Amino acid sequence: MLGVCYYPEHWPEQIWARDAQRMRDLGLTYVRIGEFAWGRLEKSEGQFTWEWMDRAIDTLGEAGLKVVLGTPTATPPKWLCEKYPDILPVDTHTGQRRDFGSRRHYDFSSETYLVQAERISAAMAQRYGSHLHVAGWQTDNELCCHDTTQSASPAARDAFRIWCAERYGTVEALNAAWGNVFWSMEYDSFDQIELPFFTVCETNPAHRLAFRRFASDQVVRFHDVMIAAIRAHAGEGQWVTHNIIPPATTGVDNAGLTRGLDFVSYDNYPLGFSDQLMARAPASDWQPFMRTGHPDLAALNFDSVRGLSKGAWWVMEQQPGPVNWAPHNPRPAPGMIRHWTLQAFAHGAACVAYFRWRQVPFAQEQMHAGLLRPDDQRAPAWPEVEQVVREMALLGDLSAVSEKAPVALLVDPASAWVDDIERQGAGYRYPAVVFQYYGALRALGLDVDILPAGDVPLDGYKLIVAPTLAMPDETTVGTLRASDGLLLFGPRSGAKTQEFSISDGLPPGPLREFVPVKVIAVETLRPDCTGGLHYQGEHFESGRWRETIEAGDTEIVATYEDGAPAAIRSGRSTYIATLTDDAFLKSVLVRLCAEANIPVTPLPPTLRLRRRGDLSFAFNLSDESTHAPASEDAEFVIGGRQIEPFGVAVWRSAAI
């Protein structure tokens, strides 16, 4: 199904009905409204003005659209900020208050704001919880965007002290857990604990980890209260979702954040995210993808969100043309709106909603394209959406289809925190490590389930890839133990205890039952200074992060240039003790897939595959047509064996 994001308050009421009719005529099912509208819904505390919203929902619903209603807590209005200035967050880099005037100007630790946000959410749910046309709810908007997870406010400090007291019980236990004896950092009471900012040099990594955990917990706490406020009044059939931004960018435990939702939504901006991702890539690498996005970036986020969701997931915002917020904002290549939409469905989406209906001519996002231009004419995306509507009919009902991929890839907020906190080498970045492993899998034509490490069962996966489990907890180790597939671990695995010490008995610590080695040293290198890697008689590159390991009784799979072990095998587990070039990763994966009976299809950089049920999707990111890697018996549902530039082909077949 398809939908669109709409802001009736931005437009004269007399055009609402026509807008609604055109949405319906285009073939859209859902329309998201309401988030950001607090200022128009409550003029001062308790003085509500629901009437316009009533009329907007009625107008949309009567046109046959289902409404997704957003709670407006991302934008507390000015009167609220004036009345309760303690809701404002504080910048952790400068110590300056982050004021009203844009969005997300609230502190997740503010008890005041928690009350206010719950109040408006509950009020809205009370009013529309039984509304016929309201299909479901979106909490807030893009939680943690704009670096808002952490705040250096007094509210955060006070809450952190309580959090510490609850976690550690006694300050002596905290001192011991953090190793505060180092540099005389011991505390006499919880009230002495400050936020880990504005010190002379780096603070204790355990201190920072605790604050990262706390900050994540505060976001989850806030979000859980919002969900509960809605559920308390929402009707039976109304679901609750939230539109997250790329999961690796917020520093939040996404599994916790989304646990209370019916399903998870994602805001998909392939071009802007790719421009940021490849900001330092040479032009020759970037130019082929500047109008398509990096071939694996949207897919990574799709697969991540599917892993978080309780089943099918949504794209709540789909880029429909150039956006306004990246350093450079190209137009999508012709066909890419359709391409991205079908790609989302291939990766398991239940609905794709475009952001936004009509390009708004004023304020911050006026250069962000819509399905309609500011002059109400059809924007370039329009005919592509029409095409998708036709093609969705050909694909049939996808809603029930959600089988497992052959490969699971584990992600983990704690590993990201470890990397953020302990920058042992500038060339190791958690998101890049995950992305490299994911890209190698995708370049082999594999479907991948991206799962949050933790209490997610791993049985049934033929291959489980953990590029970086730096701080695995007992639950994660338990799911690995209970799994039955081949295991592949990347470097830095099991590096730290839960309190940010070096793992007992050296890394990989609790993963030693799978990887019986000891990491006795780590060296980090400048990205442009690499060493060798020997594997199967071929030469590859090892760089950025290189561990010296005692390999014990394990089988040496690859060696460094000096013959020391760089990758080992033990039972069903493979451990790669260094970051490598892509070629090495693919080479290792090809062998593991062969062993696991997972068929691979090596692909050029501009072609990607994805299966859903008995459908195979092929996505051509090239400006030249290409051949679909379909078997002889393939019956094409969309497109054909020759895929047009930027095109998509979908077929049914027994074999690949």
Next chain:
Amino acid sequence: MLGVCYYPEHWPEQIWARDAQRMRDLGLTYVRIGEFAWGRLEKSEGQFTWEWMDRAIDTLGEAGLKVVLGTPTATPPKWLCEKYPDILPVDTHTGQRRDFGSRRHYDFSSETYLVQAERISAAMAQRYGSHLHVAGWQTDNELCCHDTTQSASPAARDAFRIWCAERYGTVEALNAAWGNVFWSMEYDSFDQIELPFFTVCETNPAHRLAFRRFASDQVVRFHDVMIAAIRAHAGEGQWVTHNIIPPATTGVDNAGLTRGLDFVSYDNYPLGFSDQLMARAPASDWQPFMRTGHPDLAALNFDSVRGLSKGAWWVMEQQPGPVNWAPHNPRPAPGMIRHWTLQAFAHGAACVAYFRWRQVPFAQEQMHAGLLRPDDQRAPAWPEVEQVVREMALLGDLSAVSEKAPVALLVDPASAWVDDIERQGAGYRYPAVVFQYYGALRALGLDVDILPAGDVPLDGYKLIVAPTLAMPDETTVGTLRASDGLLLFGPRSGAKTQEFSISDGLPPGPLREFVPVKVIAVETLRPDCTGGLHYQGEHFESGRWRETIEAGDTEIVATYEDGAPAAIRSGRSTYIATLTDDAFLKSVLVRLCAEANIPVTPLPPTLRLRRRGDLSFAFNLSDESTHAPASEDAEFVIGGRQIEPFGVAVWRSAAI
């Protein structure tokens, strides 16, 4: 005429007379003194010590020099800052007070400082307004230098609220004008409006635009009060000027700022400005010009200042050797002091004053060269000034000569604000766009009048070039309508309404009467990722900013690589919908000049031409001699047909 900047308070009184005599002997006419001397003129509030200044002026005047007297408001003394700490500005990036200890430490919105600055200016004008030797006045010094146009002070905030109330009348009108319904940014009263800093993400561009306009207005208001304070007491023949820095660098409406002056002055530092301009240029591009400055940069500023002035204009400060403030400070190539001086006269200057007489051995500018060395010996610039004195005599009286150039180029503070506020693509920068168009004109040997868009008549120009009129107002549109030359518009034309919305009916909005197209999308690209441009059967490059246009009934002049229109022609107007390479711009300009009967002289990068009256000037920026592009009948006044390295030739002829 020539002059020099002098600070008698820096030197023992006993050498003043000798200094004056040497100035006179060198052939100088004017001597500028006084700015920065507040601390020596008023020891505490109302306790004036004019006597030394009396003696200094007398000494200079009696030697036959005319004095330009600067009011010292750029450097309020310490006692004043202590007595009135509310005069100090606040940094808009950090929120920190900008303290006493350097210069320009005052807030344009401080009513206190306005009173104090008016008081000292009036007192000075009272004392010297009828002084025989005082020829004229300079207000303050380099207003807005050091990023001082904007301040985040309480004074600025309070004044901004009043400014908003005056501009918009009601807060509802302001909310509507800015589109504050977006993100619940609506205000209930003007007292709620904060400065657009220190928020979570970007503020409303309309909010920032209003603050930029306000900040510019505050500078103009301050300056107008200073001018009035002087005029209230100045003698009949005394004029008032101000020495501006490069006009595109301050964020101020220069036309407004200079409106009350008799003429405008400019401080010319070709090497330092070029080092900054070309900081990221490869060495092979920069090295040829590191000791001459970029061939078009000083000229751009000269032509800009001439466009602001009421006729002839001045160079109030001319670099006489290495300066102290750029990242790198080369010595000028031999002959460049003379070269730059003659260049200023070629571009219409009435006087060039060197900064400074003698290099001062102490304080901030001790590494800034003068005409004399710190040891009182003649610096390398000295003989070049002697040469200029002799050559000025050959040129005759230039004061009456100020005919129009064939080409007008429009500049516009609002367009610069649009670009600063809406960075849709990192590769689009207002100053660079203007500079590229200007450079293309100059490389064709053309004289150019640079005019501020607005109430400046454009009739009589054969070609009017508007590289970027992003937010043209009715007055500007009126002058274009009343003009009779060919029109050339660059991309982003008419992009925005006066309140920073997308233009009605899409861009170019109010310029559609000239350019009847619609800009339906904009894409911005990384500077190193370009697309094609086809024009007259040749291939050029299009990049950084590319618009998709509906060309309607217009003639397609050039196309993108995919055949879509990239430049169009309608009546006398040409519209280029993208930034391009230099070659394309020159190619278009050559055709337009042919059509407009403007002769062009394509020049190598190291040669530039300029006419004044019946004199043609050629400037050789190369370290090799070159041929002057003079007609057969040329009578050389300075130099000859072969121009020496870094040299200048001046000739009279009927043809070019």
Next chain:
Amino acid sequence: MLGVCYYPEHWPEQIWARDAQRMRDLGLTYVRIGEFAWGRLEKSEGQFTWEWMDRAIDTLGEAGLKVVLGTPTATPPKWLCEKYPDILPVDTHTGQRRDFGSRRHYDFSSETYLVQAERISAAMAQRYGSHLHVAGWQTDNELCCHDTTQSASPAARDAFRIWCAERYGTVEALNAAWGNVFWSMEYDSFDQIELPFFTVCETNPAHRLAFRRFASDQVVRFHDVMIAAIRAHAGEGQWVTHNIIPPATTGVDNAGLTRGLDFVSYDNYPLGFSDQLMARAPASDWQPFMRTGHPDLAALNFDSVRGLSKGAWWVMEQQPGPVNWAPHNPRPAPGMIRHWTLQAFAHGAACVAYFRWRQVPFAQEQMHAGLLRPDDQRAPAWPEVEQVVREMALLGDLSAVSEKAPVALLVDPASAWVDDIERQGAGYRYPAVVFQYYGALRALGLDVDILPAGDVPLDGYKLIVAPTLAMPDETTVGTLRASDGLLLFGPRSGAKTQEFSISDGLPPGPLREFVPVKVIAVETLRPDCTGGLHYQGEHFESGRWRETIEAGDTEIVATYEDGAPAAIRSGRSTYIATLTDDAFLKSVLVRLCAEANIPVTPLPPTLRLRRRGDLSFAFNLSDESTHAPASEDAEFVIGGRQIEPFGVAVWRSAAI
């Protein structure tokens, strides 16, 4: 002798004895403990808990180790910061307080902290001043690390005013000395003087110089009080030292700082320092040295520390493996721990202590290697230390050997301040200039004494090299006058008076008695834009900093590309008026050494020499073996004529 750094408070008391025995068995003599332990020694003001420290010292001493006891003033505990918050420093860039949570969180100007720090130091010295096993004392730890020399606190401001009053007597004298008449910066009283931060543009360089001197004086004052507190109670045989960081990085007068010590110690981290030094070097330059460190960097610091010490000096912390704090942290190449240790002895060290005994698994430095791994097993450095122990025995007693090198190289904190304050060209950096001259000497196989300019006699040196004496005082000039060797001065010599004005009669000012020229202009160039340099018929490069000189009657040694003098000779003095390429420097030095009868041994980049007594040491930084440049009669003590990769050879011979 060898030692190790140990933190008994980090480990269970039951393993102390075993640790001590293993240290002894390894062959270590000294063990440093105590710095950072304040929190465990004093639980609240006056409540001391010496007992554990008593037991630790006893345990170590009874194992036969000599204890070096550090006073813990680098880490005031939390209770002290809460009780006396005025001890905290203020960041000079942001104005923000630098809080508890890491280390060095105290202000050198805080009288409160001076009292507290003296109190704990004295208390510790009282308790252990007569302890049998305590051989000596280390004050604090790495003073001025983490950019702590300067603080923008109220305490610093108040103390600076007093310092100014003491230095200048009257505010009129200060105004005159600083040239405050410039920009109306004159003060009416010392109480008006603020710190030179947070102004609109740059402050008076004389103001900044005064503050740099003051800040250095405050550090020295603090340190002198600490030394005195220890000496007041320390036993006869107990010495006092301090472990400094690379001398050129702190902005402190190292001669003053170390004057009260018995000898000076240094913390040697060749890889981390080199990674920072060469951060922008191309990979091809950096990769050969990423696991050895730059061939001249550790040596530069060794020779600098020897110049400050009263004789033999110590390495108090020697990197034993990868560290944790550089942008990239490679492992040392095999053999480098031994290599660096022998190198320190070759450069005159009396003891090398490794940091640290056992890698600590928690807190900030958990990724910093030790001699033992966190799991108590021997780290890779261990066998290299065993080898050094054996080899030290072969070398015999070195303690008495400290003869002069043939070449002296002068360093100078004031020259560093001049460069920091007056960045006339981004390509001139004091540390890089010194390093280039030092590197040229070392590449010729020369031993070099690095001496602080000032009251250090220079007689007996055959060649005295002063790469940058920008602000020489009378004492320095006197030592040069009293010297008898050849003199070589680099550019910027004698540029400034003691109050940061241009030298009287132009530079080189007070050095004109040696170099009778006048520097009439300075140009600074982008590092990638150079000019020519002609010397002995060969072409070299001149760049970054180029002076125009009046050479007077001197002999022109080298010329710029335009024939102007670039280097001159007068009597025994050579002056190079520009920065140059390395080849030119070496060429000049070869000739001067020939004239001075100093034998040179031109070396490849990966080989370095150093003599101590009759021993010659050769250090091979290459991963290939190389030939030792030993004479025929050499008797090898360590290694042989063929030096293994990363190896060392030591021999005795009459000739080189």
